[in-house]
Amino acid sequence: MKVKLKTVRLSREARQNMNGYWFVLPWVIGFLTFFLLPMLESLWYSFSAAGPLDEMEGLFSYLKETFTGIQNYNHVWKEDPNFTNNLVDSLSHFVFFLPIIVILSLISAVVLNQKFHGRMLARAIFFLPVIIASGVVMGYLNGDSNAQQLLQPGQQNEAMYTSFSFADMLTNLGLPTAVTAQLNTYIASIFSLVWSSGVQTILFLAGLQSISEQYYEVARVEGGTAWETFWYVTFPMLTNVLVLNIIYTCIDLFTDTSNAVMKQAYSLIEKNEYNTSAAIMWSFFAILGTILIALLLIFRKRISRNSFS
């Protein structure tokens, strides 16, 4: 009778690959301790009346006692008007800002990529917001402090245009009021727009630099104009970065501390109402998650594999 002996011998390569586990081990430990565990706890808070410094007599009795089901979510969505108002504010803010930031940073990157006098200085200035934009600083510069206002809201922007009233000029042009109102919103937010596009400009710039010269040569030989070159050569090569920027901007806009919903959640934390706060945050991020998944699905054919696989 033939006895088949199965010896498990990993090939050298497979053994080599096992070393990968060791390399990521510190990260995994950190992930479990400082990310996954807190996240699950936060999820628990949103479904219960638990607090962070509760005394735990026994795990299961604690879970049973504090569980309140979707009561927190009900309260936040149906009873408390603040959340829904803030949500509408945040989402409309998001829808306005996302395309403008992406387009603005694309234009900035294209301009900064060209050769002109003072290019280094221009780049340095454009990247300043990345270095400086801390929540504290932005709060002071924008006059948007929580408790008291150093400058009246919007005064910052108005001060920039004291010599020249854009709004008047637009109305005089005879455009329909809906359009001027929209443009006014955009103009008043220029400060915030420009200061939030720093990282995206860097990413686009890096993407532009990675486009090989050969493509441009072909375009030149074939007699393409600058406009055509942009749309047929540059833009398609930027698809990866474009998707990355859109996703990054989504996340940035949702997690920004001056966001109405996050402000509400944070003020609840300060009042020790952790559960409602958790419910608010999880609802908000469920929305963000849905948007991100939708984006990834829309763009899945266009993302070249090497970024994420």
Add this chain to the structure above:
Amino acid sequence: MNKLVWRKSVSILYSLFRAAFLIGIGYVILFPLLYAISSSLMSNAQLQDPSIVWLPKFVTLQPYASAMSYMDYGNTIWYTVRIMLISTVLQMFSCSLAGYGFARFEFRGRGLLFVMVLLTVIVPQQLLVVQQYSAFHDFSLWKILDIVRLFAPEVENLNLLDTEFTYYFPAALGQGVRAGLMVYIFRQFFKSLPKELEEAAYIDGCSSFKTFWKIVIPSASVAFLVVFVLSAVWYWNENLSSSMFFDESTPMALALARLRYQVAADGMDLSSVRNVIMAGVVLFVTPMVLMYAALQRYFIQGIERSGLVG
């Protein structure tokens, strides 16, 4: 002839557009900073004076003196620099390890774990800080201290709050500020390195870690620089966790955030102490701007060369 004229005028128009664009955006960026600097050099009386908008009639450093004393500038800057440097080094180490693991080794669950890495970038801190706070309050070193307590009952769990270790522990384990992004950067970079060097090292009998330490890290100075700059800046600017985890010892961001309340507590009307607050902002921002100015060229070259994107 017509086409030439058209081309020439388009290119001139474009140069004008480009100049206008750059000046416009540059203005929006620089305006608040210049405004802050100018306000910070004015005395209280000048602030109120409506005829003075940009240039103070005489320059005074009094606001800076006030801001520095409120923020305890000497101690704070030393404390913050120390926290920032140590955390950044720890983070560079742990994230490069993870990045290399993801880049060069194909192990089971790699894809899923990397998705988790991206998840840490997406989920915001606000969701986690409260729980992290209570974890730090009663930290048992992953139950090690619980075991130690069996033998030496007086040993208590660590309360890490208000110490720099609230930053060091996560940083050393790949959970520092925006660490997921750093892991991504390292992974992309390591993937773009040619494998020959590492293979040569293996043939010569190096272990994986030795190869990483002796061969890969030296070739990755560019990636390390980029990560260093980004990480240092983000740690310096870190607002949420510094206000949550610290109380007595104050990192710079916390000191600046408190400035507003300290000034108010001294009974000064806020609108008339803009100069002190702006001085505080300038004091906060300057070290990072200086560092950036020094490293700027290498940083930008690093981004361009590292094959980060696409």
